[in-house]
Amino acid sequence: MKKEPILKVKDLGVSFSQYTKGLRRRDLKVITNLDVELYEGEILAVVGSSGSGKSLLAHAILGILPDNSTTEGSITYKNKELTQKDKEKLRGDEIVLIPQSVNYLDPLMQVSKQVKISIKDKTNADKIQRKIFNKYGLDKNVDKYYPFQLSGGMARKVLLSTALVSDTKVIIADEPTPGLDEKSLNEALQNFRDIADNGCAVLMITHDIEAALKIADKIAIFYAGTTLEIANVKDFENGGENLRHPYTKALYKALPQNGFKPIKGNQPLPNELPKGCLFCDRCEEASDSCKMIRPDSKEVRNGMVRCLYAT
Template sequence: MKKEPILSVRNLEICFSQYTKGLNRIDSKAINNLDIDLYKGEILAVVGSSGSGKSLLAHSILGILPSNAVTKGDIIYKNEPLDEKRKEKLRGKEIVFIPQSVNYLDPLMEVGKQVKISIKDKKNSNNILRNVLKKYNLEEKVEKYYPFQLSGGMARKVLLSSALVSDCEVIIADEPTPGLDEKSLNEALKDFRDLADSGCALLIITHDISAALKIADRVAIFYGGTTLEIATAKDFKNGGENLRHPYTKALFNALPNNSFTPIKGSQPLASELPVGCLFYDRCEKRTPDCENIKPEMKEIRDGKVRCLYAT
C-alpha cells in the first residue's frame, strides 16, 4: 500500500501583478505547474539556481507571500486543503519555518525569549534552551543578546535552534546552513536527519547540492518556476548516470568535485518563458518538438521528470 504524503503541492502557479507607466497592469508568472510531495520521515531537498521558485514555494505553503501575489493550484496538508486560514493556524506550530534571512528575528526581543516561543514544555524551557544553544557552541549569555549583537553565523544558529526545539510535524528550511562553521554545519545536518528519522517531514531549500545529498532522501530540481525532476539521492551516485533530465545532469556535472563543467546560457526570465521546454535553449539534446511542446511530468524509474525524451 502506497503511503500518503503529509504535504502535497499540485499545479502551483504564482503570478505577481505590477503596474507600469500609464497604469498598465502586467502579470508576471514566477511559478508554473509546480508539483511536489513530502512524506513523513523524509528529507526532500529542493535545489535550483536563484530565481527558480524555491523560496516562493516555501512562502506559498506558509501563507507569507506579498499582497500582489495571485496563486492558483492546490496545497494539501494531511489530506485537507491548506487554505489561508489554516496556514495561519498551523504556521509556527505544526509547520515551522527556518527563513533564509536573519531579519526574521524580532529586533526588540532577546533571542533566548524568541527561541522559547517554540518550546511547548514551558516547565523545562530554560534547560531546553541552554542545551540547544550549547549544541551550536553559543554561550549561555547569548540568550540575553538582541539580534543586532549577533554575527551572521550566530543569528543562523538561533534560527535553527528555534525550529529544532519545536514539536512540529513539518519543517521548511530556506538556505539554513550558509555562514555556519564546518562543525555547526555537520551538527545541523545531523539534527535534520535525526528529526526525519523520528517522523518529522523536512523540506530543505538549498544551493548546496553536496550538503543536501549527505542527508536527503529525495531531491527536487527546480528551473524557471517549475519542477524538472524529482530523483532519489541514490540517483546522484556513479556520476549521476541514473539522473533523468539533461538539466539535472548538467547541474550535477557543474559541481567542483565533479567535472566542473559550466552550463552555457541562463535561466529564462519569468516574463519571457518559452512555449515549450524551459531548458530548450540550453539543452544539447533538444529537438524541434522541444521548442513547441511543453513536457508533462511523468514517472520514470521510481522518479519523476518533465522531459519529452527522458528514459
C-alpha cells in the same frame, strides 16, 4: 501499501499583478506547474538557481505571499487541501519556517526569550529552552545574548531551536547553510538529518547541491518556476548516470569534482519563457518537439521528470 505524503504541492502556479507604462495592469506568472511531496522522516532538498521559485514555494505553503499575488493548484497537508486560514493556523506550530536571514531575530530581545515564545508549556519553558540549547552546544551564557552577540552558526542554532520547541511536523529551511565554515556546515546538516530521523518532514531550500547530497533523501530540481526532476540521492551516484533530465545532469557535471563543465545560456526570465520545454534553448538534446510542447510530469524509474524523452 504506499506511504502518503504529509504535505503535497500539486500544479502550483503563482502570478503577480504589475502595472506597466500607462498604468496598464498585467499578470506576471513566476511559478508554473510546480510539484513536490514531503514525507515524514525524510529530507527533500530543493535545488535551483536564483529566480527558480524555491523561496516562493515556501511562502506559498506558509500563506505569506504578498497581496498582489494569485495562486493556482493545490497545497495539501495530511490529506486536507489548505485554505489561507488553515495556513495561518498551522504556521509557526505544525509547519515552521527557518528563514534564510538571521535578521528575523528580534535585535532588542534576548535570544532565550525569543525561543520561549514558541513554547506552549509555559510552566516548563525555562527547562525546555535550556534543554534545546544544550542539545546544540549553546551554553548558559548564550541565554542572555542579544542577536548581535551571536556568530552566524550560533544564530542559526537559535533559529533552529525556535522551530523545534513547537509541535513541529514540517520544517522549511530556507538557505540554512550559507556563510558557514566546513565544521559548522556539517554540524548544521547533521542537525537537520537528526530532526528528520526523529519523524519530522524537512524541506531544505538551497543553492548548494553538494550539501544537499550529504543529508537529503530526495532532490527536487527547480528551473524557471517549475520542477524539472525529483530524484533519489542515490541517482547521483556512478557519475549521475541514473538521472533523468538533461538539466539535472548538467548541474551534476558542473560540480568541480565532476569536471566543472558549464552550459550555454541563462535561465529565462518569467516574461520570456519559451512555449515548449523551459530548458530547450540550453539543451543539447532538444528537438523541434521540445520547442513546441511543454512536457507534463511523469514517473520514470521511481522518480519524477518533465522531459519528452526521459526513459
